[in-house]
Amino acid sequence: MNIPVRDVTAAQKLMIIDCDIHPVQRVKSDLAPFMEARWRDHMATFGGHIRQGLWAGQNVYPRMMAGGRRKDAFPPGGGAPGSDLETMQKQHLDTNGVEVGMLIPGNGSGFEERNLDYGAALAHAVNEWQLEYFVRKEPRLRAGLVVPQENAAAAIKEIELRAVDRSFSQVLISPRANEPLGRARYWPIYEAVEASGLPLGQHNANINGGHPSTGSGWPTYYMQEHYAFLPHQQAMVVSMIMEGVFERFPKLKVVSIESGYTWAPALGWRMDKHWERMRKEVPHLKRPPSEYLREHFWYTTQPIEEPDDPAHLVEVIDWIGWDRMLFSTDYPHWDFDDPRYAIKFKMTDKQKAMMYRDNAKALYRLS
Amino acid sequence: MITRGAIDCDIHPAVPNTEALLPYLDDYWRDQIVNRHIHKQSFHLQSYPPNSPLSCRPDWRPKDGPPGSDLDLLRAQTLDAFGSSIAICNTLHGAISLFNEDMASALISAVNDYIAREWLDREPRLRASILLPLHNPDLAMKEIERLAADNRFVQVLMPVMGEMPLGRRVYWPIYEACERHGLTVGVHAGSTYRTSPTAAGWPSYQVEDYIAQSGSFENLLLSFIAEGVFQKFPALTLVCIESGFTWLPTLLWRINKTWRGVRAEVPWLDRPPADIIRERVRFTLQPLDLPKDDPQKLARTLEHIGSDDLLLFSTDYPHWQFDGDKVLPDGLSDAMIAKILVDNPRAAYPRLREAQGAAPTQYKEAVP
Numbered sequence: 125m126n127i128p129v130r131d132v133t134a135a136q137k138l139m140i141i142d143c144d145i146h147p148v149q150r151v152k153s154d155l156a157p158f159m160e161a162r163w164r165d166h167m168a169t170f171g172g173h174i175r176q177g178l179w180a181g182q183n184v185y186p187r188m189m190a191g192g193r194r195k196d197a198f199p200p201g202g203g204a205p206g207s208d209l210e211t212m213q214k215q216h217l218d219t220n221g222v223e224v225g226m227l228i229p230g231n232g233s234g235f236e237e238r239n240l241d242y243g244a245a246l247a248h249a250v251n252e253w254q255l256e257y258f259v260r261k262e263p264r265l266r267a268g269l270v271v272p273q274e275n276a277a278a279a280i281k282e283i284e285l286r287a288v289d290r291s292f293s294q295v296l297i298s299p300r301a302n303e304p305l306g307r308a309r310y311w312p313i314y315e316a317v318e319a320s321g322l323p324l325g326q327h328n329a330n331i332n333g334g335h336p337s338t339g340s341g342w343p344t345y346y347m348q349e350h351y352a353f354l355p356h357q358q359a360m361v362v363s364m365i366m367e368g369v370f371e372r373f374p375k376l377k378v379v380s381i382e383s384g385y386t387w388a389p390a391l392g393w394r395m396d397k398h399w400e401r402m403r404k405e406v407p408h409l410k411r412p413p414s415e416y417l418r419e420h421f422w423y424t425t426q427p428i429e430e431p432d433d434p435a436h437l438v439e440v441i442d443w444i445g446w447d448r449m450l451f452s453t454d455y456p457h458w459d460f461d462d463p464r465y466a467i468k469f470k471m472t473d474k475q476k477a478m479m480y481r482d483n484a485k486a487l488y489r490l491s
Numbered sequence: 492m493i494t495r496g497a498i499d500c501d502i503h504p505a506v507p508n509t510e511a512l513l514p515y516l517d518d519y520w521r522d523q524i525v526n527r528h529i530h531k532q533s534f535h536l537q538s539y540p541p542n543s544p545l546s547c548r549p550d551w552r553p554k555d556g557p558p559g560s561d562l563d564l565l566r567a568q569t570l571d572a573f574g575s576s577i578a579i580c581n582t583l584h585g586a587i588s589l590f591n592e593d594m595a596s597a598l599i600s601a602v603n604d605y606i607a608r609e610w611l612d613r614e615p616r617l618r619a620s621i622l623l624p625l626h627n628p629d630l631a632m633k634e635i636e637r638l639a640a641d642n643r644f645v646q647v648l649m650p651v652m653g654e655m656p657l658g659r660r661v662y663w664p665i666y667e668a669c670e671r672h673g674l675t676v677g678v679h680a681g682s683t684y685r686t687s688p689t690a691a692g693w694p695s696y697q698v699e700d701y702i703a704q705s706g707s708f709e710n711l712l713l714s715f716i717a718e719g720v721f722q723k724f725p726a727l728t729l730v731c732i733e734s735g736f737t738w739l740p741t742l743l744w745r746i747n748k749t750w751r752g753v754r755a756e757v758p759w760l761d762r763p764p765a766d767i768i769r770e771r772v773r774f775t776l777q778p779l780d781l782p783k784d785d786p787q788k789l790a791r792t793l794e795h796i797g798s799d800d801l802l803l804f805s806t807d808y809p810h811w812q813f814d815g816d817k818v819l820p821d822g823l824s825d826a827m828i829a830k831i832l833v834d835n836p837r838a839a840y841p842r843l844r845e846a847q848g849a850a851p852t853q854y855k856e857a858v859p
Contacts, residue, residue, distance in 0.1 A: 332690070335691070336686045344714075352690060354706075386741040390792070430744060
């Protein structure tokens with residue numbers, strides 16, 4: 125997790141596609157050049173307006189170290205981990221043999237903003253900023269196409285503006301939305317995503333969309349908040365399936381990022397079992413829910429589960445399908461998975477190739 | 492029959508209508524309930540709409556009254572049909588959803604008294620959970636103290652989704668009382684809908700809410716573990732009722748891994764949380780969230796869970812979780828079945844251990 129910067133320069137045999145890398149601005153005003161004057165002023169004067177007691181950029185569940193980042197990933201020239209391309213290249217891309225890296229901008233990218241127009245301005249700026257600071261300078265990186273999911277018009281505009289640009293690998297929305305993501309208000313966005321041919325990435329988020337992080341109110345500890353991503357993501361999956369999103373958008377592909385994956389088989393069993401009793405309530409579903417799950421969802425691996433017997437994890441991935449697994453490191457966050465050490469179970473050469481590289485290559489437009 | 496002598500840890504009797512509670516209310520509350528026409532409310536929970544397929548198996552539906560409201564039917568359809576030696580009544584009454592805590596606790600007390608008088612007194616195989624008003628731990632404590640002398644009450648009952656995560660310290664007086672009286676802490680599926688049942692918001696469909704119950708049990712275990720409930724109350728057992736359990740391997744793996752990274756935040760945890768869960772948390776059998784015709788998945792899931800001690804037999808009567816007499820899944824060894832039917836329930840409920848062979852304390856003696 126928190127190992128020092130290494131001097132390893134030897135070529136890695138294994139090239140990986142890292143499906144979860146977190147870039148961040150050195151200072152928030154890095155976004156200013158990509159905004160209209162009105163929003164530059166707004167950012168400087170008011171800043172974010174989000175659904176938590178601490179003003180933007182702070183944690184109501186403080187992390188265990190360095191604000192949730194690897195302590196060794198702070199750039200020598202200042203700024204937060206993930207804000208400096210050169211540090212990212214030296215520490216991660218070069219050292220860990222990253223052939224392609226997917227940038228996933230997080231909080232402060234407009235997803236969670238209550239002022240919907242400012243949210244749209246932020247998302248637009250974050251997209252330009254990724255190109256300017258990272259992707260144009262580093263051909264191994266791909267930008268995430270950030271869209272404010274509560275502002276469908278702005279989201280669609282942003283998708284249509286950028287869908288042809290191969291610098292972007294996927295459309296990103298927050299699963300921590302105002303409503304469960306299967307609901308009809310989000311369908312215009314899915315229509316645009318499906319038309320673009322890009323996958324829809326969902327990285328679980330700390331900032332809520334208007335609902336406590338559990339069905340029984342707010343947890344006390346970061347330990348709980350960190351875990352709550354899993355039930356939350358399961359609810360998001362259930363919503364998209366039960367609302368019939370995939371009947372309406374049969375080509376839509378969803379990537380569940382940093383939200384666990386070992387829950388997928390048991391969730392499929394549970395959905396099928398109770399759908400069978402309740403299917404009159406959701407007559408728009410034509411097939412058992414687990415079939416939509418198997419066909420439409422992909423999962424990033426970090427933080428990889430660590431059962432006492434690593435073979436148990438292999439079994440569960442067999443049930444999920446090896447073709448759905450996308451290796452990710454979560455660089456530069458504290459619970460980074462080192463590609464050399466994170467996976468403790470044995471894989472065949474084919475499984476290894478799928479998980480580290482080939483699945484991502486097939487899913488994202490990476491040729 | 493293979494289940495003969497089983498201890499059924501989850502059945503649901505229902506109060507037929509609110510008028511049936513009037514004899515168990517004091518004068519003030521009887522006036523209030525009648526004058527305000529509150530006795531015309533059914534108090535069915537949103538989590539279990541009475542006509543939904545979830546709430547009653549078609550062949551178990553009574554001609555009159557809500558599912559589970561007829562003792563003779565319950566005897567025939569579950570106690571006799573499965574040969575249960577004991578069955579624990581978990582009465583899911585809507586009074587827990589009221590906001591007026593005085594009214595809620597008066598009605599909840601009436602429900603508990605109704606169950607003792609109308610069901611436990613009439614059927615010696617039955618035991619019950621004490622339904623708690625969680626609005627105010629002081630009221631919950633009073634209800635426990637009022638009924639604890641009646642040994643036929645073997646646990647307390649709370650819905651998995653309420654105002655706050657149930658591990659919160661504000662609830663600890665309840666757990667202290669449970670530990671002192673040898674009562675098990677029972678948490679059942681269901682919500683009072685104080686907040687959306689998922690972090691993703693309010694789902695459209697009832698089937699989504701029901702599926703989301705398991706996620707709430709995941710968060711419940713995180714809450715109990717992180718807050719240190721099991722450290723503070725070393726004799727306490729938590730039973731997750733109607734929670735499902737096939738989601739448990741992910742939780743055990745993830746909670747240990749996360750704990751290694753964040754343990755400084757919860758320094759009272761002196762060993763891996765998964766070990767604590769295997770020791771102190773139990774799960775009722777139904778619903779079995781498994782693929783049909785694939786017993787191997789159950790065997791592998793139990794292997795991933797890593798303990799034979801966790802499952803407690805339940806029919807979940809009259810909820811529709813299985814058809815015919817297919818209450819046990821295929822693929823369990825005889826030894827495992829014996830544990831699920833009797834040994835594990837006895838271990839989970841101190842009051843079932845004590846009651847072995849002894850006549851239960853009579854309600855009328857116990858309650859002044």
